[in-house]
Amino acid sequence: TNVGDQDRFKINDNGSVSVGPDAVDEINLYPSNNDLLPSGxxxxxxxxxxxxxxADIERQILEGLNDTDLSHFTNNEVKATNSNPLSLNGDTGISAGFKDELKHIIGQSRCIPIFREIPVGNGNNCTYEIIKFVGVKVVDVKLVGNPKGVWVQPFTYVDDTVVPDTTGAPITEDTIFTTPVLIE
Structure with a gap:
């Protein structure tokens, strides 16, 4: 990936995205030729x-995870920490087949997985050790022609289905939150 190499887009107060700098670098999630990752x-x-x-990925991009997706995980919860990583199979590349879905969510917040080291295996046989999820906002998508890219900016993601950490650990740099609730 190309991290922090550009600031071409800005997120406006109304959530829309326009061309121009906003002092927040974009990250291109599209694979580059200099990636150290396995082929495919x-x-x-x-x-x-x-x-x-x-079809599953298209639905997840637009609507998020559903009950069937969550049923594959303990207690129907997707959890990942550095001390207890989540193993997920990789898919081969970013398909132009879901470019329309990615373009549809430009300006919207989503959460993406972060892995800790270069995975083993190729294509769909590759396993990523996910250690956390972070919030991003999609600012541009170009999957046809060159250069290709899915550009995102770090951004807060808030959802009422997020399960909060109740261990009392301090929040230091997370970007994913559940909606606040009143407690007595």
Whole structure:
């Protein structure tokens, strides 16, 4: 990936995205030729069924995970920490087959997985050790022609289905939060 190499887009107060700097660098999630990752990878991961289905990924991009996706995980929860990573199979590349879905979410917050080291295996046989999820906002998508890219900026992701950490550990740099609730 190309980290912190550009600031071409800005997120406006109304959530829309326009061309111009905003002092927040974009990250291109599209694989580059200088990646140290195994061939046929650096695209998406299978969350839920491991069938490498473009239809599943399209739905997850637009709507998030559903009950069937979550049923593949303990207590129907997707959890990942440095001390207890989540193993997910890689999918081969980023398909132009779901470029329309990615373009549809420009300006919207999503969470993406972060892995800790170069995975072993190629294509759909590659396993990523996910250590956390971070919030991003998609600012541009170009999967046809060159240069290709899915550019995102770090951004806060808030969802009422996020399960909060109740261990009392301090929040230091997370970007994913659940909606606040009143407690007595």
């Amino acid at each position: 990878n650096r695209g998406t991961v299978d969350i839920g069924a491991g069938n490498n289905s473009t």
